Amino acid sequence: MSSKELAGKVALITGAGREGGLGQAIAQTLASAGASIMLHDRGATAGEIAPAHGVGTKSQLNTIADRIRATGAKVETVTGDLLDETAIAAMVAKTVEKLGRLDILVNNAGIGYLFGPAVDITAEQLDAVLGVNLRAPMLAIKHAARQMIKQGQGGRIINIASQAGKSGFALAAAYTASKHGLIGLTRSIALELGDQGITVNAVCPNHVTTGLGSWQNDFMSKARGQTMEQYMGEMRARIPLGRTCTPEDIAAAALFLCTPAAAYITAEAMNVSGGEEYH
Numbered sequence: 672m673s674s675k676e677l678a679g680k681v682a683l684i685t686g687a688g689r690e691g692g693l694g695q696a697i698a699q700t701l702a703s704a705g706a707s708i709m710l711h712d713r714g715a716t717a718g719e720i721a722p723a724h725g726v727g728t729k730s731q732l733n734t735i736a737d738r739i740r741a742t743g744a745k746v747e748t749v750t751g752d753l754l755d756e757t758a759i760a761a762m763v764a765k766t767v768e769k770l771g772r773l774d775i776l777v778n779n780a781g782i783g784y785l786f787g788p789a790v791d792i793t794a795e796q797l798d799a800v801l802g803v804n805l806r807a808p809m810l811a812i813k814h815a816a817r818q819m820i821k822q823g824q825g826g827r828i829i830n831i832a833s834q835a836g837k838s839g840f841a842l843a844a845a846y847t848a849s850k851h852g853l854i855g856l857t858r859s860i861a862l863e864l865g866d867q868g869i870t871v872n873a874v875c876p877n878h879v880t881t882g883l884g885s886w887q888n889d890f891m892s893k894a895r896g897q898t899m900e901q902y903m904g905e906m907r908a909r910i911p912l913g914r915t916c917t918p919e920d921i922a923a924a925a926l927f928l929c930t931p932a933a934a935y936i937t938a939e940a941m942n943v944s945g946g947e948e949y950h
Contacts, residue, residue, distance in 0.1 A: 685778055699738075714728060763814040763818060
């Protein structure tokens with residue numbers, strides 16, 4: 672495909688303010704294909720619900736934006752709490768104000784760190800996981816789709832789901848439930864927006880060792896009484912391609928779903944798991 676397949680397109684990517692994260696990789700990849708980018712992250716930590724290993728600060732967001740701008744891409748930034756619909760609406764409005772339109776929404780932000788036994792989860796933790804992982808994508812779609820429909824030229828919506836959207840995982844019940852819900856949301860919204868030329872798809876990674884992924888590895892290995900080497904060795908043994916997923920693997924899938932080559936693909940939940948997940 673052309674290296675500038677997305678020239679003239681504008682993409683809004685949530686949760687893109689952490690170094691080495693999925694959002695950063697997706698932003699860099701879409702920018703390299705010619706898209707203008709609005710980078711979003713929460714902008715500040717907030718205790719257990721938004722710890723340093725789970726959110727990007729305003730400073731981190733700006734650093735990533737500057738790095739992508741250095742490649743010649745047009746990049747803007749916006750911060751906001753995705754638990755607040757007003758912030759979500761403002762995020763979409765700022766994208767249009769600064770970049771002129773909105774063609775691509777990538778719902779990448781998510782809480783993947785409030786793990787533990789289901790019998791111990793608090794209502795606050797559950798509300799936060801479902802709020803960021805499911806409620807926020809639906810509200811972002813609501814506001815982004817209105818803009819896309821107004822433009823009258825279709826659009827692309829990509830939800831970053833998970834292998835946990837298709838299989839169960841002990842000690843991650845809330846996260847797993849939210850990602851199952853995100854796939855259901857993807858399929859349902861795709862049916863609603865198809866006649867507007869807007870495709871809606873999900874990307875389902877298996878484990879990705881980002882900064883957050885490293886925290887997950889540490890948590891899960893300790894919970895199982897394993898060393899990190901034992902835990903990671905067992906993980907790789909389950910994957911036919913013999914390695915864990917990288918942010919670049921997910922970014923490549925997201926890019927494909929934004930291109931004309933994927934114009935007839937919608938309501939799908941694409942596995943990017945090296946063969947570990949195949950349903």
